[in-house]
Amino acid sequence: MTDLADLERRAAERAAARAGGQDRLSGHIVCDALVRIFRTEGVEVMALQGLDLVVDRGELLAVVGASGSGKSTMLNILSGLDEPTAGLARVAGYDLLGMTAKRRLEYRRRIVGFVWQQTARNLLPYLSARENVELPMRLAGARRRRRAEELLEMVGVAEKAGRRPAEMSGGEQQRCAVAVALANDPEVLFADEPTGELDEATADEVFGALRTVNAELGVTVVVVTHDHNVAGQVRRAVAIRDGKTASEVRRSARRAADGTEHHVSQEYAVLDRAGRLQLPAAFVDALSLRDRVRLNLEPDHVEIRPGTAGTDPEEPA
Numbered sequence: 001m002t003d004l005a006d007l008e009r010r011a012a013e014r015a016a017a018r019a020g021g022q023d024r025l026s027g028h029i030v031c032d033a034l035v036r037i038f039r040t041e042g043v044e045v046m047a048l049q050g051l052d053l054v055v056d057r058g059e060l061l062a063v064v065g066a067s068g069s070g071k072s073t074m075l076n077i078l079s080g081l082d083e084p085t086a087g088l089a090r091v092a093g094y095d096l097l098g099m100t101a102k103r104r105l106e107y108r109r110r111i112v113g114f115v116w117q118q119t120a121r122n123l124l125p126y127l128s129a130r131e132n133v134e135l136p137m138r139l140a141g142a143r144r145r146r147r148a149e150e151l152l153e154m155v156g157v158a159e160k161a162g163r164r165p166a167e168m169s170g171g172e173q174q175r176c177a178v179a180v181a182l183a184n185d186p187e188v189l190f191a192d193e194p195t196g197e198l199d200e201a202t203a204d205e206v207f208g209a210l211r212t213v214n215a216e217l218g219v220t221v222v223v224v225t226h227d228h229n230v231a232g233q234v235r236r237a238v239a240i241r242d243g244k245t246a247s248e249v250r251r252s253a254r255r256a257a258d259g260t261e262h263h264v265s266q267e268y269a270v271l272d273r274a275g276r277l278q279l280p281a282a283f284v285d286a287l288s289l290r291d292r293v294r295l296n297l298e299p300d301h302v303e304i305r306p307g308t309a310g311t312d313p314e315e316p317a
């Protein structure tokens with residue numbers, strides 16, 4: 001039987017969770033109410049407007065957003081290149097706000113790896129694929145040849161180990177870049193539009209490589225892209241709009257009665273700590289929702305109706 005003290009304890013726990021309890025902030029990558037304001041020539045641009053994101057250790061997550069939505073700003077902060085104006089950004093226990101230069105260097109060398117869209121930023125043109133993978137390890141003073149070959153094998157370009165970037169296809173270069181990014185065994189891999197310059201089939205191969213390293217090495221992978229199709233390649237894709245996480249799509253495998261497995265996608269809106277959520281643009285357009293809407297609390301859902309003048313009981317006739 002539940003007694004009063006038990007009920008009170010549960011209510012207090014729920015209140016703590018609503019206020020942003022610790023569980024909400026536990027994750028391998030945590031952004032909480034992240035804000036980044038750029039000031040240029042007296043004009044302020046709010047590139048991140050209170051972005052919330054939690055990524056579990058070992059997850060493979062896609063972050064999807066149109067141009068200007070704030071993807072690069074978020075990635076620059078998470079990779080330790082830029083600092084947020086306000087909010088919390090924490091990766092693998094490193095608080096990215098106010099890090100010392102020494103700790104920032106350690107973070108960038110040991111904790112995170114990067115794959116950028118432009119292959120020239122990932123690979124040195126005068127080194128072979130193997131030498132490119134060995135380079136970060138050499139800088140860290142680690143044993144290298146064997147690991148370089150293992151990594152190239154894992155991403156499916158072992159037979160190209162002796163070739164220079166110019167002697168490889170765009171997809172092979174990007175898979176090699178994944179191996180380079182993993183050379184120093186980082187906990188987290190960030191990829192910024194890694195398939196942006198590739199055709200669909202080649203992009204799938206690069207994505208396959210990211211999935212393999214995620215599954216085999218357990219590295220947490222965050223892929224940032226404007227390509228909505230990648231949502232079909234991952235179990236969880238988060239959409240950014242106007243510098244905030246707006247919605248997310250989760251895919252799960254279901255087994256039908258005849259034993260065949262199929263994937264089901266479910267779209268969720270992201271509810272922030274203040275209880276705000278962003279309606280998908282298609283929903284807003286479908287019902288011509290504007291300015292304000294009427295809300296109704298039902299036992300198991302919330303209704304949103306157009307707040308049309310005249311039908312709104314609060315509205316003077």
Ligand SMILES: Nc1ncnc2c1ncn2[C@@H]1O[C@H](COP(=O)(O)OP(=O)(O)OP(=O)(O)O)[C@@H](O)[C@H]1O
Binds near residue numbers: 038039040046067070
């Ligand atoms: N250094 C900067 N100074 C001023 N404004 C900036 C700066 N960097 C980004 N912005 C602005 O912040 C907003 C978000 O930019 P951001 O580059 O993060 O978007 P994005 O989603 O990565 O776009 P894209 O896919 O085109 O790279 C934009 O309005 C952009 O103009």
